[in-house]
Amino acid sequence: MPSGSNLLVTLKTIEPNESTIIAHPCGILNVSQKLVPLNMSIDKYGNQSLSGDAKFSISKVVLGSEQTGTGTVKEEFAPGQYFELSDAEKLSLRDFEKYDSGVSISGSGSLKADYVAELEVEYELKYLHKKTLFTLIRLNLDLFLAFVKGNATGKSKLAAAPKVPSVVGTQKVQISPEQFVIAGTGDLQLLDEAFVFSSEREARLQMEELISSGKILSKNIQVIPSYELNV
């Protein structure tokens, strides 16, 4: 379930079945595999050389009859299984790195209907022919807002949930995954905002591309974890 949505029902135990995939109507469907990393060229597959495509990517996802946007799913892959590495790289690189492995598919999060009828809001006009005991009062905004809090939706536990502090009382801590960057060897400064990658291999491929294009000398750049940057 995506964040911000509520399940609000209890479900019976659904027996897992290999031939049937069952998803929640408001949920996110992850399609992932661990055979080969996506969106990057590989040099080999295990100990076998390649005879077909060297790069695999999911270019289009159609949900029902319409094309839909997707997120990225990552899995742990062993670089040595897919890339030609020198002995030094085999020793220095990590055994497993997170590479793109699939896509996450979700329908539109916005509410949708196929028909709408509109009615214009109009003030009701009344003429007061003679003075009455009742006078018209302009409602104070603060008083109006106080009244609004008393309506059915305002008193709902679900409406109040985002404002209620956690029982534990501590703030949430978000740990971002490790990133790798291309930085200058002299100053450890980030070469460009675009050169931030989720895996060391992706950063190295980009660095090799930069060097082979002749835009920069190999002695001037290096791949480092983002926490080593001189910021």
Added chain:
Amino acid sequence: MSIANYSFVPWLRRGISNNITVPVSQLRASVDVTLTVNSHTVSNSVELIGPGDITGINSNAIVRTDPKNWVTDFEPNYFPFIEFYDEDFPWRYTPEIPDANHRLRPWLYLLVLEENEFERISSADQPLTSVKLSQDTVAAAFADPTKPGPGRMCMSIPPSPAQAVHPTMLRWTH
């Protein structure tokens, strides 16, 4: 000059259920997912959780009811209702697509019955309590689906009404 507009919609949905394309009434709807990997196409069908998979509703989902619980003097000409917190909740698990008249059946119904019009059935092997309607009640409560009134909405049920009625067995006609 226009101040503002009220907007009225017949139903609301969000998520994958908006991509259901098969107009077949089943316990679970299915959506085809097709991925293009390089030049190859991979396709599979994904079933969406339907009304038959649900055993209960969280009471927090209900914002308001009218009449409230145990109100015994509710005016009979007033319309009882349940208001849900999520606007799309009544259509979230409907395993169907809207018809040509922009109508989409909700996956749950509000049944209003008198004490003598139903029999409550509780069983240890069933997660939910169900009700059994008598033949007379069905005839009196539900209009003949073959003779719909203009602009009227009513319910009809399968040919053997003297059974325990589950919401998924009910069928809206108008």
